[in-house]
Amino acid sequence: MQRVLPCGESVPALGQGTWNMGDDPRLRGQELAALRRGIELGLTLVDTAEMYGDGRSELLVGEAIAGLRDQVFLVSKVYPHNASRRAMPQSCDASLKRLGVDVIDLYLLHWPGSVPLAETVEAFEALRRAGKIRHWGVSNFDARAMHKLWKTAGGAAAQANQVLYNLGERGIEWDLLPAQRERGVPVMAYSPFDQGRLLASRPLKTFAGNHGMTPGQAATAWLLAQDSVIAIPKAGSPQRVEENAAARARPLTQPELEELDRLFAPPSGASPLAML
Ligand code: NAP
Numbered sequence: 001m002q003r004v005l006p007c008g009e010s011v012p013a014l015g016q017g018t019w020n021m022g023d024d025p026r027l028r029g030q031e032l033a034a035l036r037r038g039i040e041l042g043l044t045l046v047d048t049a050e051m052y053g054d055g056r057s058e059l060l061v062g063e064a065i066a067g068l069r070d071q072v073f074l075v076s077k078v079y080p081h082n083a084s085r086r087a088m089p090q091s092c093d094a095s096l097k098r099l100g101v102d103v104i105d106l107y108l109l110h111w112p113g114s115v116p117l118a119e120t121v122e123a124f125e126a127l128r129r130a131g132k133i134r135h136w137g138v139s140n141f142d143a144r145a146m147h148k149l150w151k152t153a154g155g156a157a158a159q160a161n162q163v164l165y166n167l168g169e170r171g172i173e174w175d176l177l178p179a180q181r182e183r184g185v186p187v188m189a190y191s192p193f194d195q196g197r198l199l200a201s202r203p204l205k206t207f208a209g210n211h212g213m214t215p216g217q218a219a220t221a222w223l224l225a226q227d228s229v230i231a232i233p234k235a236g237s238p239q240r241v242e243e244n245a246a247a248r249a250r251p252l253t254q255p256e257l258e259e260l261d262r263l264f265a266p267p268s269g270a271s272p273l274a275m276l
Pocket of ligand 1: 016017018019020047048110139140162163189190191192193194195196199216217232233234235236237240243244276
């Protein structure tokens with residue numbers, strides 16, 4: 001199952017998140033095994049950020065993808081305060097070094113900050129010309145911020161916007177998701193399990209049990225049923241990666257999607273973009 005970026009390149013609809021990975025040395029072996037199992041299963045879009053564990057997540061990802069670079073679509077993020085003409089090249093070089101790669105496939109502005117957007121776009125484009133990133137995009141941009149970006153010179157080159165989106169947080173369906181669909185810019189859904197909390201919710205557990213799947217599979221399958229959405233769950237063990245990946249083989253039916261709409265209502269009006 002693939003999603004097409006505005007540049008025409010295809011990426012997997014189900015990838016892997018890595019926030020909080022690499023922080024605990026006791027979990028390192030299991031986390032490396034989880035990421036490698038995910039890649040084996042086709043979850044080859046791997047999401048990290050310079051922020052995560054002050055670079056420890058990027059270091060772990062670098063180790064996990066060593067020897068597998070060609071199979072992976074690597075996403076990392078720059079802090080807003082580093083998203084300037086001056087600071088971004090240094091941030092990017094530091095990320096490349098930690099990741100042990102020559103190029104990042106998709107480099108995102110982690111959230112809107114005080115550096116003017118036009119300058120950030122210029123800095124991204126300079127990195128692209130230098131061959132250090134292949135594409136760039138944004139994260140935590142609401143509909144208004146996306147429209148502003150699209151009006152900025154060069155802003156139409158953004159390949160994705162990564163935002164909080166899961167069954168319990170459906171606000172973007174009101175305005176942001178339709179606007180991005182119209183432009184062909186995928187939403188990358190972060191915290192698809194609401195950091196695990198969603199999987200403990202009674203309605204989801206009951207739904208999953210009644211339909212012969214796990215809560216993780218139900219939450220994943222629901223996101224995979226949404227056009228133009230890429231999901232990046234984080235799972236810390238190969239077993240959990242396998243469990244979540246199996247959702248691809250169990251698409252939700254129309255009646256199941258309608259049942260989930262009754263349990264987790266879609267938005268009935270505009271709301272501020274939810275963020276973690
Ligand atoms: P998440 O993916 O919603 O949830 C991760 C939690 O779910 C972990 O505690 C994990 O436990 C648990 N889990 C995973 N699979 C499970 C399963 N099958 N059964 C039970 N529990 C399961 O949370 P997230 O890490 O916040 O979001 C995913 C990724 O999105 C991040 O890792 C990061 O890459 C990205 N992100 C981006 C932003 C942004 O601002 N752009 C913000 C937040 C997140 P174990 O780890 O113990 O397996």
